Amino acid sequence: MSLKPKRVNFNETWKELQETVKCVITLSNVPRSTWNDRFSDVYSLCVAYPEPLADRLYLETKQFLDNHVKNLLEKVRSNGKANLLKSYYQAWSEYSLGINYLHRLYLYLNQQHIKKQKLSEAEIVYGNLTPDTQEQMEIGELGFEIWKKNMIEPLKENLVNFLLEGIHEDRLGEGNPNTAEIIKGVIQSFVTVEEYKKKENLLLYQKIFETPFLQASGEYYKQEASRLLQVCDVSMYMERVTQRLKEETLRSQKFLHCSSFDKVKEKCEQHMIADHLQFLHGECKPMVQQERKGDLTYMYSLLRSVPQGIPLLINEMLEHIKQQGLQCVTSLKGENIYCQFVESMLTLHKKYKDMINDVFSGDQSFIGALDRACSSVINYRINPKVSSRSPEMLAKYCDFLLKKSAKGMSEAEIDDRLAQSITVFKYIDDKDVFQKFYSRMLAKRLIHQQSQSMDAEEAMINRLKEACGYEFTNKFQRMFNDITVSTDLNNKFSAYLKSETVDLGISFTIYVLQAGAWPLGQTSITPFAVPQELEKSVQMFEKFYHSHFNGRRLTWLHHLCQGELKLGYLKKPYQVTMQTFQMAILLLFEKTDSLNCKEIQDTLQLNTEQFNKHVTSLLESKLLHSSTQDVTPETILKLNLEYSNKRTKFRITAALQRETPQEVEQTLSAVDEDRKLYLQAAIVRIMKSRKMLKHNCLIQEVLSQSKGTFSPSISMIKKCIEALIDKQYIERTPNSADEYSYVA
Amino acid sequence: MKVTIKSWTGVATWRWVANDDNCGICRMAFDGCCPDCKLPGDDCPLVWGQCSHCFHIHCIMKWLNSQQVNHQCPMCRQDWKFKE
Known part of the structure; x- marks a missing residue:
């Protein structure tokens, strides 16, 4: 056929077309050839000569559909009210499918005639034109529009009532499975008829x-x-x-x-949920206290969905964990209280962490509550004026694990426990106290060779570094390095001795430490006359050291040295490890079996405090006998020639290396001193940059700067401010009582 | 011999013997390290000039490298020579 425009008799063509349209819309059989003919009829009408008949075609089609839907409405109504949903759904299924086909039959009209006059998407969405009601629509859209007007509008109230009823029945469990499809279909029809709209569809x-x-x-x-x-x-x-x-x-x-x-x-x-929040919230407390996991799981998922639901539950959880923790902490007693403390904290933490993961699906705000609870338990002060002992206990726990004393545990187990102790460490407020204790204990372990393994030591230092930063572990690292460097030094020294062909007569090793890095109190330094047997070693090493390192001064710390003695005067030979001072005392008995204290002290030049301490330890170990109860200058000391011990190798240093209450005291006061310096430095830094600052602002800034290492008391900050005013770093501004200015 | 020493472990500390507490170039303590280092001690040693002034080795090297013409001690302006 030709595509050329030609004269067309509208009435005739429409009559034929209308028949096919009817078949299409009712889904009756339409042979392909008929379809093709009608398709071209639509084309011919649209391009008809002398005048295109598209508008007329459109009007006639609209009229036809209008009538068709009206008829359908009658039919639906005639099926009775009870069957309304079903008959509507049937009519709709047929009509919606039919209109789809019809849309395709009118393809040419849609594409060429109507699309051209339609508003573009942008015009609809962004323009504020009200769409012209007279505007022509594509046939598919037209069909839906007519359905909406002629079918949905008159029936909507009844339809919706039936729909609601159907859904209600479904809720009660009485729904008929067959109606489900109908209900969904009907509801979907409300969406479909407007789906073509670009706005508010x-x-x-x-x-x-x-x-x-x-x-x-x-x-x-x-x-x-x-x-x-x-x-x-x-x-x-x-x-x-x-x-x-x-x-x-x-x-x-x-x-x-x-x-x-x-x-x-x-x-x-x-x-x-929200309407009964009060009821649910009221139940949270007993539920949390009894840790009813099943109930809590439900409670969490319910409360999570409403605003203001969760915070109360979080709070209950926090209080509960805190309560459990405090109960645990305050009931600790016994020798190894530090082990119990750390391990019970870890158990507590693990228990509730697991619970949060299981019950509250690892919710971050619950983890936050756990953190807050743990931190308040760990930093709990029984007496508010005395700082918490947790840092010390944690340091002791680490010491216990890292020492050779931790017997019966595999290396992996120790490593695991150390790794876990970091969890507790993170909660500690007074990290500087921990640092002080740890460094003292580390020093003792390293110098007295009590470390289980250097690898474990290093790993622990690295863990602390990871948790608290480079600055925090700086000194630990330096101590550790000194020990490693010393091994090297000892090797070099023995090579040096070989090349000089010198024999020291004893097996000699040394630790050379950097003065600044080690927490070695100056208090126990005493004059000491080095025994002849050791003198050569000391001299040779000093000569060696000064020839290798320029500009360094060595100071011997004899109170930390130790040696191994062979006792040949008893029934069995014994090998005893002891400190240098004790060695020196025993060495004096070479020529005689008894000496008085004054003689010994004069020879060795030890101060009285140290001398008494070491004599006492020798008496306690029963290697010596004394003539009097207390040690006085006149006391005569005798070798115990009857001494016997089951073991032939033992040490008598242990008592001296134990942490004494005085040392704890000293450590704490050292921490206090450091804190004052730290705070003063912080205040000066802040004031230097701000020049002028109100008292309260200054306090806030200081608090925020020191948060990482410890939490200072306000009165301590005030004291530091006073001290700085006295030192004339800062001054009060003349016109305001609570403001300071920096003095350059 | 009644008592013989089998072995002995000595412990000693060392510190720098310098004529000042601070390095004249970086103003950091000699007990500490120069600003470019992290650990004091063997990694950041001191050196002495023949004029008896003393600096962190890193500091004085930086200074000497920055001088185009003659190398002088930054403290006393004498020619810088390392003390043997």
Whole structure:
């Protein structure tokens, strides 16, 4: 056939076309050839000569569809009210499919004639033109528009009532599976008829169905909630509600358009949870206290969905953990209290962490509560004026693990425990106290060779570095390095001795330490005349050291040296490890069996305090006998020639290396001194940059700067400010009482 | 011999013997290290000039390298020579 425009008799052509249109819209059989002919008829009408007949065709088609839908409406109505949903759905299924085909039959009209006059998408979305009602629509859209006008409008109230009823039945579990499809189809039809619109295309659905539906659902769940509350206890209630919510979500998916899912959920939550929040909150406390995990899981998932639901539960959890922790901490007693402390803290932390992961799906705000609870337990002060002993206990725990004393544990186990102790470490406020204790204990372990393994030591230092930064472990690292460097030095020294062909007569090793890095109190330094047997070693080493390192001064710390002695005067030969001073005392007995104290002290030049301490330890070990109860200058000391010991190798240094209460005291006061310096430095730094600052601002800044290492008391900061005013670093400004200025 | 020493472990500390507490170039304590280093001690040693002034080795090297013409001690302006 030719595509050329030609004269067309409209009435004749339309008559034929109308027949086919009727067949298409009712889904009757249309042979392909007929379809093709009618398709070209539409074309011919649109391009007809002398005048295109497209507008007329459009009007006639519209008229036809109008009538068709009106007829359908009659038919639906005639099926009776009871069958309304079903017959509407049937009519709709047929019509919506038919109109789709029809749309394709009118392809040419749609594409060439109507599209040209339509507004573009941008014009609709951004322009504020009101769409012209007279505007021609594509046939598919026209069909839906007519359906909306002639079918939905007159039936909508009845339809919606039946829909709500159907859904209600489904909620009660009495729904007929066959009607589910119908209900969904009918609801979908409200969406489909407006789907072609580019703007507000859910308006119809929302207006005629969603709004009443949400209201009905709200009512239903309000009643359901109060019904459940009457028959159930809280666990059952939560279980039911969870169940209901789950069902309702499935139901939404079964019936509704996806835009409504969240709204329905919100409605349910509003009526079943938020409205009864007080009741649920009231149940939180006993639930948490008894740790009813199952109930808490439900409670969490319910409360999470409403605003203001969760904080109370978090708080209960925090209080509970804190309570448990404090109970645990305050009931500790016994010898190894530090082990109990750290291990019970770890157990507590693990228990609740696991619980949060299981029950509250690892919610960050619960983890935060756990952190706060642990931190307040670990930093708990029994007496508010005395700082917490936790840092010391943790340091002791690490010491215990790293020392050779930790017997019966495998290396992996020790390593694991050390790694876990970092968890406790992170919660400690007074990290500087821990640092002081740790460095003292580390020093002792390293110097007295009590470390289980250097690898473990290094690993622990690295862990602390990771947790608290480079600055924090700087001194630990330097101590550790000194020990490593010393090994090297000893090798070089023995090579040196070989090349000089010198024999020291004893096996000699040395640790050379950097003065600044080690927490070695100056208090115990005493004059000491080095015994002849050791003199050569000392001299040779000094000569060696000064020839290798320029500009360094060596100071011997004899109170930290130790040696191994072979005792040949007893029945069995013994090998005893002891400190240098004790060695020196015993060496004096070479020529005689008894000496008086004054003689010994004069020879060795030790100060009285140190001398007494070491003599006492020798007496306690029974290697010596004394003539008097107390050690006085006149006391005569005798070798115990009857001495015997089951072991032939032992040490008598242990008593001297133990941490004494004085040392703890000293450590704490050293921390206090450091804190004052730290605070003063911080104040000067702040004032230098700000020049002028109000008292309160200054305090705040100082607090925020020192947060990482310790939490200073306000009175301490005040004292430091006073001290700096005295030192004339800062001064009070003349016109304001609570302001300071920096003095350059 | 009644008592013989089998072995002995000595412990000693060392510090720098310098004519000042601070390095004249970086103003950091000699007990500490120069600003470019992290650990004091063997990694950041001191050196002495024949004029008896003393600096962190890193500091004086930086200074000498920055001088185009003659190398002088930054403290006393005498020619810088390392003390043997």
